Amino acid sequence: MTTIIRQDDFIGSVADALQYMSYYHPVDYITALGEAYRREQSPAARDAIAQILTNSRMCAQGHRPVCQDTGIVVVFLKVGMQVQWDADLSVEEMVNEGVRRAYLDPDNVLRASIVADPAGARKNTRDNTPAVIHMQIVPGHTVEVKLAAKGGGSENQARFAMLNPSDNIAAWVLETVPTMGAGWCPPGILGIGIGGTAEKAMLLAKEALLDPIDIHALKARGPKTRLDELRMEIFDGVNALGIGAQGLGGLTTVLDVKILDYPTHAASLPVAIIPNCAATRHAHFVMDGTGRVALPVPNLDDWPQVNWAPAPNARRVNLDTVTRQEIAGWKPGEPLLLSGRILTGRDAAHRRIADLVNSGTALPPGVDFTNRFIYYVGPVDPVRDEIVGPAGPTTATRMDKFTEVMLAKTGLLGMIGKAERGAAGIDAIRRHKAVYLIAVGGAAYLVSKAIRSSRIVAFPDLGMEAIYEFEVENMPVVVAVDTEGNAAHSTGPAEWRQRIATLKVIPS
Numbered sequence: 001m002t003t004i005i006r007q008d009d010f011i012g013s014v015a016d017a018l019q020y021m022s023y024y025h026p027v028d029y030i031t032a033l034g035e036a037y038r039r040e041q042s043p044a045a046r047d048a049i050a051q052i053l054t055n056s057r058m059c060a061q062g063h064r065p066v067c068q069d070t071g072i073v074v075v076f077l078k079v080g081m082q083v084q085w086d087a088d089l090s091v092e093e094m095v096n097e098g099v100r101r102a103y104l105d106p107d108n109v110l111r112a113s114i115v116a117d118p119a120g121a122r123k124n125t126r127d128n129t130p131a132v133i134h135m136q137i138v139p140g141h142t143v144e145v146k147l148a149a150k151g152g153g154s155e156n157q158a159r160f161a162m163l164n165p166s167d168n169i170a171a172w173v174l175e176t177v178p179t180m181g182a183g184w185c186p187p188g189i190l191g192i193g194i195g196g197t198a199e200k201a202m203l204l205a206k207e208a209l210l211d212p213i214d215i216h217a218l219k220a221r222g223p224k225t226r227l228d229e230l231r232m233e234i235f236d237g238v239n240a241l242g243i244g245a246q247g248l249g250g251l252t253t254v255l256d257v258k259i260l261d262y263p264t265h266a267a268s269l270p271v272a273i274i275p276n277c278a279a280t281r282h283a284h285f286v287m288d289g290t291g292r293v294a295l296p297v298p299n300l301d302d303w304p305q306v307n308w309a310p311a312p313n314a315r316r317v318n319l320d321t322v323t324r325q326e327i328a329g330w331k332p333g334e335p336l337l338l339s340g341r342i343l344t345g346r347d348a349a350h351r352r353i354a355d356l357v358n359s360g361t362a363l364p365p366g367v368d369f370t371n372r373f374i375y376y377v378g379p380v381d382p383v384r385d386e387i388v389g390p391a392g393p394t395t396a397t398r399m400d401k402f403t404e405v406m407l408a409k410t411g412l413l414g415m416i417g418k419a420e421r422g423a424a425g426i427d428a429i430r431r432h433k434a435v436y437l438i439a440v441g442g443a444a445y446l447v448s449k450a451i452r453s454s455r456i457v458a459f460p461d462l463g464m465e466a467i468y469e470f471e472v473e474n475m476p477v478v479v480a481v482d483t484e485g486n487a488a489h490s491t492g493p494a495e496w497r498q499r500i501a502t503l504k505v506i507p508s
């Protein structure tokens with residue numbers, strides 16, 4: 001029997017699935033995160049998880065992206081040998097047309113994050129194409145499609161090692177996870193690929209992330225294979241590290257550990273880790289020739305009943321009048337609510353600012369950082385009556401190499417991003433008595449609701465990387481590095497690791 005798959009059905013199904021997963025978290029993920037919230041004892045981690053859960057429900061209701069980074073599309077296709085295509089385009093062209101339609105959908109426009117010529121001009125392709133496509137021809141008469149939209153912050157923390165066959169895989173993972181920092185927006189899932197060759201191990205790690213969360217069912221029934229044992233060992237070991245939500249210290253760092261393996265060379269033990277983040281986005285469907293596939297609308301009653309509210313002890317800060325003297329009193333881990341004007345800027349804008357400053361050229365009109373804060377963000381374009389689309393923080397570590405020049409030459413008072421700062425960033429912060437604050441990665445729609453006005457002030461050609469001026473009201477952030485260089489991402493996990501080890505606090 002031959003199955004005929006029509007071009008429009010395939011393109012439409014891909015586009016619909018990408019839209020769907022931009023605003024619906026998988027129910028297994030949201031249930032596991034709800035459980036983590038219930039168990040969490042660290043106030044900072046609990047607050048961060050509450051923001052992510054609240055954001056998730058808002059996005060499901062509003063059909064807007066769970067994160068401003070709407071990801072690079074990765075597709076796994078299994079095409080049956082009895083499938084015939086009624087199509088003019090190649091399969092890859094059809095996938096990319098589906099991506100194009102999904103990301104440019106005017107009802108829920110998604111952020112285009114893909115740049116061509118990655119080692120050169122890095123020019124945005126404007127429609128988030130091309131996808132990364134892996135295709136297999138298999139027996140059968142259906143097309144199985146697995147789609148993911150992978151955020152850059154978590155993809156950037158992928159790791160790979162060629163271990164010796166006698167090395168301990170779990171030990172390598174437990175050594176490696178702390179080096180991944182918090183840029184992958186934990187709590188999330190670790191995908192681990194073992195065996196094959198270097199590229200096969202990476203592919204296995206990515207595909208493993210698409211399987212449902214079931215670690216607690218595994219624990220309940222007990223391990224049956226070596227991979228089951230490894231999953232449990234790594235899951236418990238990583239959670240005992242105390243890294244916690246957003247890397248602020250806490251009981252849950254991973255919600256599951258998924259492993260796929262493949263036979264390998266007798267001399268080799270390739271192992272890959274790819275983390276999935278708070279914006280866990282994937283969808284699966286099968287085409288059998290009966291038309292365009294509609295994924296089931298989830299029941300919002302399955303979302304945990306968590307409604308984030310600002311911490312009662314949060315310090316209220318007026319950004320239009322804040323002084324160096326005032327910020328000197330802020331402590332790592334302290335929650336703040338920011339109101340007033342901030343400028344935005346991320347990688348490309350920092351590069352341009354640094355070039356201008358280093359060459360003695362004035363910054364563009366309207367770009368004055370004196371006594372101001374910069375927010376590392378690349379927002380989604382607004383739709384309907386929105387002032388700005390989802391606008392969560394991007395990983396601050398990438399801006400470390402620009403921090404000295406920004407603080408020394410522009411009068412900047414502080415920065416807002418996500419994840420830890422590196423040594424160069426912290427040194428500059430300490431030297432210039434500045435501060436670094438974090439917003440919650442993966443709570444982008446919630447954060448965007450604090451933005452009352454938005455206008456582009458420089459570099460409009462950079463698209464989402466342009467410099468905007470936002471006026472915010474009660475934007476929730478946490479002090480991550482104080483004026484003395486004390487860092488919550490060091491003290492928080494150290495404290496919770498010790499609590500888990502010595503006080504018999506039970507991680508997830």
Ligand code: SF4
Nearest residue numbers: 067151153185277442
């Ligand atoms: S949740 Fe964090 S790592 Fe994931 S896409 Fe959003 S900002 Fe990036």
